[in-house]
Every structure is written in structure tokens, then in C-alpha cells.
Amino acid sequence: MARRRRAPVVGLTICCVAVLLNSVAGGLRRELSLSFTNEAQAGSALPTNDSFVFDGATSDIARQLYLRHSAGESIDQVIPNSIPTTVTDRLTALNVTYDDLPGLLQRALLWDSGYAITPENDAVQIWTLGGRSMSNLAVSKLEFDTTSCIAMNCTQPDDSDYYTNKFCTGTQMLTSAKCLINDFDSDWSSHLSMWSNGGDSDMIPEIRAMTHGWRDSYTNQSYLVYAVHTMSADSEPAYGTCNTGGYGSLVVPCYPMSNTSADVVAVMAEPYTLVSDSNLVGKRIPWERIEFCRLLSRGAFGELWACRYAGKKVAVKRLLQSKKPTFLETQSFTDEIQLTASLNHPNIVRFVGVAWSSLENLAMVEEYLPRGDLQRYLRKNGDLMSWACDKIYMAIGVAKGIEYLHSREVIHRDIKARNVLLTKRLQPKLIDFGTSRLWAPSDMSAGVGTPFWTAPEVLESTEYTEKADIYSFGVLLSELDTCEAPYHDMLGQNGMKMKPFHILKQVVDGLLTPSFTAGCPKRIRRVANACFQRDPKLRPSASDLIEQLQG
DSSP states (O other): OOOOEEEEOOOEEEEEEOOOOTTTGGOOOOOOOOEEEHHHHHOOOOOOOOOOOOSOOOOOOOOOOHHHHTTTEEEEOOOOOSOOOOHHHHTTTTOGGGGGGHHHHHHHHHHHHEEEEEETTTTTEEEEEETTOTTTHHHHHHHHHTTTTTEEEEEOOOSSSSEEEOOOOHHHHHHHOOEEEEEOOOOOOOOSSSOBOOTTOOOOOEEEEEEEEEEEEETTTEEEEEEOSSEEEESSOOOTTOOSSSSSOOOOEEGGGGOOHHHHHHHSSOHHHHHHOOGTTTTOGGGGGGGGEEEEOOOSEEEEEEEEOOOOOOOOEEEEEOOOOOOOHHHHHHHHHHHHHHHHTTTBEEEEEEEESSOOOEEEEEETTOBBHHHHHHHHGGOOOOOIIHHHHHHHHHHHHHHHHTTTEEEOOSGGGEEEEEEOOOOEEOOOOOTOEEGGGGGGTTOOGGGGGGGGHTTTTOOOHHHHHHHHHHHHHHHHHSSOOTTTTTTTSSBBBBOOHHHHHHHHHTOOOOOTTTTTHHHHHHHHHHHSSSSGSSSSHHHHHHHHHHH
């Protein structure tokens, strides 16, 4: 890996825009969502925590790579034999190609998207366990000690200690693992540590996936452990030795996909958590009783069907059938099912049941709403609607749904017209809780949602609260008013339509909010402006919104 100082020229950088284009991939729950644009156009930096130190306590490799990029470092590009579509899809919407990125940012994007590089230069997928993010895979010394393995103590140049495994079986090591790595072919069997911490703030981490395979000469037991190594192959010390005169480095042990423990296999083989959920008792529907009639929509990871069950029309959401779902896709979908099942409100889509016959066949059954989503309805019937007769009641209904979610300490995180379905009487109901989560301040910095509807603090990947939903509601008000997507009429100085990253940059800077029609009622504009307050604390609560809209 050639490391050099980067000249201060215009290049590509990570913009403070949290774009999660792959909704279910968001189940990876990464704390950092990256998108890329031109420095001269963006002129902003990814928010960082001044206390962040890359010392082996965290696997936030993407952040460390970005910090080194910001410091002017530069290394060779990494071009895998095949670039994952998950990676390219995140760049396509911004008209940026993977080859456009400098080496540091390529590695940051690969890691943040859930990939490491094998010795054969393949991008291999990493799956996190237990709802963790890619930045939370490091095994601490305390966690290592619970494995009954023996650690070796080493000293770093700043006189701090770091640790690496000394005596440890593969079974012991994997009891601390927080990830799985997809199987990959490799002629390499590393004679390096399976676990290590340590590091320093100037380090440029690698993302090397390595195999550790051996046979115990005493027990004749064979072991296989995968691990992500962050030090280059020519610099990392051999197993059982310290990096004399240098710093340690993070090594993250992971389960091999083909050799996981019985417990992990059980998690992957059946959505067992659904069985014990109190909200789902009596809600399991026999798979064979669902009649799939018509495909309504298909996304990157899921599809929605119009079906029949017990003689009635229902909507069925399932994972894509064109490919085998990953463990994390299934886990994320399971979380969405459990959350949806726990909700009960007139302005929340009604949960009917859950069905599965295998890992590939997991489905959530909901009420069927024939008028479809609000976005489509507005575009088709907007000229027949008015605030006085229709739109105000839709806005109030959505606000009531948000109020209910917030009373349950749930943040929706993707409020928009497309995620609102309408009954025959045009009663709005919120849907799509795939990105929703309970309030957890320590983990509320993950960028999610749809960019143009997303609050500035979420775009900046800073900590946010339920007030992010309030900002998105203000954008939805503009959809109700114009019957168009936000910023549909936004032109640049050259008279051409503004690029998405230009719009988002101005949103982040507090210089731009969605437009409204000249005939929009003043009351609606006042409510929207309150929602768009740059300081989230100044935005109204959902209860305040209802009162102001009804007033």
C-alpha cells in the first residue's frame, strides 16, 4: 500500500449527507452513511467527534479513513475483481463512479457497505450480529477475557498497552465474534493473530479479510476462523509476537458462513424471535393460506403483493424472491415485523399477521388499502383537491400517526407521502417501519430515510431526536400543497435543474427549504416553517402540530 501526502487540490470527499439508498441494507445499522461529491461543490466536512481515537476500541474504520483523507493523506486505489452492486448503487444516484474515488474513500465506502478485501482481491460481504453497526464489531479486552483465551500484553510507543491473542482455540475465539463473513476461496491461511486491539490516530487502516485455519496437534480438532485485519500484510507482526517499536492494530474475528455455531445457524435458519413475541401470539398465518395475486411494487430488497387471505384482500410484504436473502436482511425485516405488530392506531397501517415456511419465505400481512399511497394519489388527483376539503384532514391524520409513534418512543425516520397509504375515505395511514427504531440516544446518529425529506441533523450524521420526523412532516406538507416532490422546481444559477448534492448542501447549511404554491394557506406555511427550524429544539412537537393544524 503506497501511502503519501495528498496535494491540496480539488478532489472527492465525503459530504455530510447521510444517504441510505438501500432501505433494507440499512438493517446493517451502520453509524455512518456515506455519499460522495466534489470538494469545491460541497465545501463541508463530515462531522466528527473530537474524542474519537482509532485505538482498537472501535471498528469505525470508515471514520478513521475519512479523517486521514481530511488530513491530506492519500493511498493507492483498491479495485476489487468485482465491485458489489450495493456499493455502486449508493453512488449511481449522485452520478459518481467508484473509480472516481480516491483510495481512502473507496475503502471507507466498501467497509461502510459491509465489505472487506480478500487476498485474492475479492470484495467479501460481512454481516453483523445482534443489530450492531459496522463500527461496533471490535472485541474489547473484557469481552476477550470471557472466552477463556490467553492474551499477550504488548507496549506501544506512547507507553500504552495493547493486547493480542496468545493461546486460544477457534471455538473459544468465536464466542466473542460479532460478525459473519461470507465464504471465500483463499490459498492463504494466516499465521497472524485472530484478535488484537491497539492503534493510533495516524494509522490508515486496511480492510483485509483473512482465513485462520489449523488443526490442533493435541486434540486433532480442526478450526476455521475468519478475521478482518487492519494492518498491511508486510507490517503486521506474526502470531505470538508484538509489533516491536510500533503500534498494535485492530483485528476483528468473525464466523465463517459455512462453519457457524449451532446458535448462529438457528438464528439464520428460522425467524425464531417471532415465535416468542407477545404481540405475535396467535398471529402466525399458515403460508399455504396466502394467495399471491398481483405484484404491487418491488424495491432493492423487498416486494409488496396484493393477496387474498381468509376471503379478504390483504397486502403482503416479503423479501425479494429473485435472490436468497442475507441474514441481515432477514433480521432487519424481522425487526420491522415485530415493531409493526406492536402498533395500534387509526393512522397506522393495521397489522394482520406473519407467515413463514423457511428463511426465504418470510412475509408480513397487513390491511389492504385500495387507493394506494399519497404521493401517487396527489399526482393523479391533485387538481381536484383543496386544503379546505381534503388536504388539511390528511395532514392532521399523518400528524396524529406521528404523535402516536412518538408517544411510544418510536421515531419513524422516513416520513414522506409515499409512506402514507389512503383508505377509501382518504384517511391516511403511515406505513414502512423498516427504518424506524426506539429512541436510543447513543445510537441515534445513523443516517437513514430519503434525502430530500431528511432533517439537516440527520444528513450531518449528528445525534438526532424525534424532531427529525417533524422536519420530514414539513416536507410532506409541501408535497400536499404542490402535489409534487420537494425541490422539483429548484433551478441553479445557470437556469438548469439543480443537482441533488447541491440541494442537500444548501439544506444542511439551512439555506434551502421546499417551496409552496402562492395559494397555500398562511396557516400551513407557518406550520411548515416551524417544522423547518434549523434548531430541532425549536420545532413543534407532533401534538403541537395537530393543535396548530386544527386551529
